[in-house]
């Protein structure tokens with residue numbers, strides 16, 4: 312396993328989750344670049360002390376411990392990365408961590424165990440699935456377990472916590488006295504350290520980052536600990552800033568008031584989901600943000616975090632390259648290259664003069680054909696190379712062949728132009744250029760000015776990479792290059808294949824004013840066509856998300872039902 316001590320789950324859109332292998336502590340959860348977790352500025356990362364903040368993993372003891380450190384050993388030892396971050400078909404990213412007994416753990420707690428900790432990063436959610444297995448043939452052990460989540464908040468005094476009404480709690484600030492919560496929502500305005508028992512499966516915390524709500528769902532974690540050290544206790548902690556207490560709240564899901572008792576050969580599972588709730592007001596603001604984001608620097612510069620998606624299909628189920636996608640790519644490329652060759656060779660006009668035949672180069676349709684073919688060729692070569700190279704992780708931590716890194720922008724540019732221009736050629740030809748009196752409506756004409764649009768529409772629905780709104784500038788650039796070419800060609804005395812002094816009748820530069828106006832109108836029309844491509848790409852991503860989110864919710868519910876089953880029987884015979 313790599314020596315790095317930090318693992319990053321990157322879902323794109325600046326949504327990431329960072330886990331420090333020291334204690335498998337989640338040290339950051341960013342959603343659209345907004346940090347959701349609190350980590351103290353004084354936190355120590357020496358690989359010895361527990362990390363002050365994020366989500367430390369408390370096991371096998373909650374609170375002070377006669378045989379070892381407070382809150383057990385799991386948060387102060389290095390975990391293994393069982394499965395490196397992997398993108399699921401839904402677009403979510405998962406990683407699995409594990410911890411097994413060692414001489415060190417046995418010196419405090421003489422049992423063998425195997426803990427697996429699976430994290431899944433979704434668009435606005437973070438899922439935690441925990442399983443612990445007792446491999447012993449004869450020894451039963453008992454333990455506490457808790458996710459010590461530090462939420463980042465602008466002001467803890469403004470947070471309200473739901474789901475605690477009616478629960479009994481141990482108040483550690485009052486020598487462990489027991490009380491019953493009478494408030495519908497719990498607020499914090501002093502040192503708070505309570506273990507609420509048998510709480511419901513859901514809590515909402517209001518006024519977390521950006522005034523949002525955070526939803527906590529927990530399964531097989533009957534207790535909820537609420538903690539804030541306030542002024543005096545904050546001062547007592549060396550790894551916590553004196554003035555940081557208003558900016559954090561710990562709401563900790565756990566199994567702590569009574570131990571979990573695990574019989575030999577059995578397993579215990581528990582899970583938690585953190586979900587950001589977005590208010591309607593914020594949705595409107597988000598729409599504005601979405602628009603603003605369309606114009607950010609990275610988008611102009613065609614930067615994308617995940618280059619692999621340019622050589623994948625939206626619909627493939629595999630994480631790496633897909634052989635099915637390669638077959639599709641080969642078919643499209645063969646078709647485009649074949650028809651392109653056919654227009655170059657042009658068998659119908661084989662007997663015509665060299666000059667006539669070389670005028671192939673002046674028509675926009677043929678420019679469009681060429682770029683469609685080139686983009687498909689680049690993509691096919693990259694997918695093929697990736698399959699040959701394999702999806703193994705390279706020494707520098709990247710996956711796939713270096714070719715992907717260097718070609719994705721070129722491919723993306725060509726693809727953007729090809730899609731818009733293909734649609735443009737079809738619409739403009741039939742609307743402006745086709746003249747039924749002088750032109751034939753034969754199969755070749757329909758084929759040349761129609762099928763490319765269909766192929767490129769299919770491409771839009773099949774590929775995985777997005778179309779960005781700002782990239783209309785590529786299509787405009789291509790259109791302008793063609794307009795300028797037509798002016799130069801005209802000025803140089805060039806003529807069409809039918810010896811007219813223009814390439815297309817609408818590009819007749821003898822009437823410069825009118826033709827300039829037409830060119831400008833066409834450029835605006837190309838922006839509209841680009842919007843169409845953008846919408847199709849968004850629709851594709853949306854449909855994909857709907858289908859796979861549904862599937863993954865179903866499987867999550869299934870696993871939660873299983874967990875509830877475990878809750879009823881206390882434990883099961885699940886081998887891990």
Ligand SMILES: O=P(O)(O)OC[C@H]1O[C@@H](O)[C@H](O)[C@@H](O)[C@@H]1O
Pocket residue numbers: 361381382459483504505536538563
């Ligand atoms: O300082 P530690 O060991 O990380 O613990 C922080 C707090 O964690 C909470 O879970 C406990 O209820 C508190 O009593 C404790 O002070």
